[in-house]
Amino acid sequence: MDAQLQNSGIEYVKVSKWFGTMQVLKDIDLTVSHGERVVICGPSGSGKSTLIRCANRLEEHQEGTIRVNGIELDGRRASTEAVRRQVGMVFQSFNLYPHLTILDNCTIAQRWVKGISRAEAEERAMHYLERVRIPDQARKYPGQLSGGQQQRVAIARSLCMAPDIMLFDEPTSALDPELVREVLDTMTELANEGMTMVCVTHEMGFARQVADRVIFMDRGQIVESAAPEEFFQNPQQERTRLFLSQILH
Amino acid sequence: MIDWAYIIDALPALFRGLGTTIMVSVLAVAFSLLIGLAGCILRLSNIPMAGRIVAAYVEFVRGTPFLVQVFFIFYGLPDLGLTLSIFWSGVLALTIWASVFHIESFRAGFTSVGRNMSDASASLGLKSWQHGLFVIIPIALRSALPSTLNTVVGTIKNSAYLQAIGLAELTYVAIGKVASDFRTVEMFAAICLIYLVIVLGVSALGHALEKRLDEPYRQR
Numbered sequence: 001m002d003a004q005l006q007n008s009g010i011e012y013v014k015v016s017k018w019f020g021t022m023q024v025l026k027d028i029d030l031t032v033s034h035g036e037r038v039v040i041c042g043p044s045g046s047g048k049s050t051l052i053r054c055a056n057r058l059e060e061h062q063e064g065t066i067r068v069n070g071i072e073l074d075g076r077r078a079s080t081e082a083v084r085r086q087v088g089m090v091f092q093s094f095n096l097y098p099h100l101t102i103l104d105n106c107t108i109a110q111r112w113v114k115g116i117s118r119a120e121a122e123e124r125a126m127h128y129l130e131r132v133r134i135p136d137q138a139r140k141y142p143g144q145l146s147g148g149q150q151q152r153v154a155i156a157r158s159l160c161m162a163p164d165i166m167l168f169d170e171p172t173s174a175l176d177p178e179l180v181r182e183v184l185d186t187m188t189e190l191a192n193e194g195m196t197m198v199c200v201t202h203e204m205g206f207a208r209q210v211a212d213r214v215i216f217m218d219r220g221q222i223v224e225s226a227a228p229e230e231f232f233q234n235p236q237q238e239r240t241r242l243f244l245s246q247i248l249h
Numbered sequence: 250m251i252d253w254a255y256i257i258d259a260l261p262a263l264f265r266g267l268g269t270t271i272m273v274s275v276l277a278v279a280f281s282l283l284i285g286l287a288g289c290i291l292r293l294s295n296i297p298m299a300g301r302i303v304a305a306y307v308e309f310v311r312g313t314p315f316l317v318q319v320f321f322i323f324y325g326l327p328d329l330g331l332t333l334s335i336f337w338s339g340v341l342a343l344t345i346w347a348s349v350f351h352i353e354s355f356r357a358g359f360t361s362v363g364r365n366m367s368d369a370s371a372s373l374g375l376k377s378w379q380h381g382l383f384v385i386i387p388i389a390l391r392s393a394l395p396s397t398l399n400t401v402v403g404t405i406k407n408s409a410y411l412q413a414i415g416l417a418e419l420t421y422v423a424i425g426k427v428a429s430d431f432r433t434v435e436m437f438a439a440i441c442l443i444y445l446v447i448v449l450g451v452s453a454l455g456h457a458l459e460k461r462l463d464e465p466y467r468q469r
Binding site: 056058081085088089091093097098099100101112141142143157158167 | 365366368369370371372373374375376379383384387388391462464465466467468
């Protein structure tokens, strides 16, 4: 492995974070290596969303060190911008721009962040919209699409920026049950292509199928971290067993 | 009976007054929108004290009668060393009055945009000015538009108060005519109708813009 690859991925070292007086992340140590697919699960309020939102500095950590592809998130604008150029993110509520067409949603950042020409940005956008199988919706607005379609657009919009790492923050939690499959399929394809992925989700089928590692968080701490078979067949911690018994019925 | 011939005779003078009304209103609307936008940005900014100063400005202007503000600017400011012509006193008074309502409408619009959009922009790498210009303003404009339109219409109608400092706008001309000819019903009915036509025209423009900004949100 060359030096570049060794440095790539996300590295949390003794990371702590507080909201006011409440500590939401406690001394987190976690390394996500290049090409790895990590699923994070845990009860609500356990800090899992906060943890991944720290990786592109949507949230600031107060103690410890976070490095993304070797760049330390130290609060300087330059390092935050450098990290955000390499990390894409998909949100629970899609967060598409409601006033822009699907195509414009996919081109705005390409044009203003990367300085790509409109024609080239649109070509790229159509390429990714085809990959998530909704090129025919390109001229519509987000409000005219189903939730599953909107989330696939959000994935395409992120991919247009050619990220190295993709973060998913409960990408299927806001979807009607019958729309979950299409989004998970898109994510599975992405995983099979070798994208580095960190995914907060309760879709345990997806975790089994795709993840290299499953992490269980509770009260701001990583309680358990194991390969999927190990994690589901033989969880070591009582809290993990309790959680799994509640969500796998 | 209404004397139509009298009204028609008076029209050229009324239209000259209307010209002044329109000029003073257009300038005040333009300036107040700019100040409204700037004030709203300061109000919501992290700059120390800026938010409070803007909030105090809004409370002060909103809490005092418009006619008193007009008199203060025209009769009071010269004593403080700032003498403006009647016309520019009028523009200034209307601008200040309208700006506080624009600040509040824009603030409602801006805060309706919410965290999700800034998360999306940040994760995509857009800078905050790009997020403001391409995301916040277009989305906020849509929700702020109805109340902004109210203020614009109010600005036009409030220009009538400026007759009190002798600005020869529409109402001033009409009052002058009434004083010499005593055709009260004719004159006031005529200028009501003229104001109404202007305001309806502005409303129609506003509703067209509203319809256009609503386009992305319509189901089809």
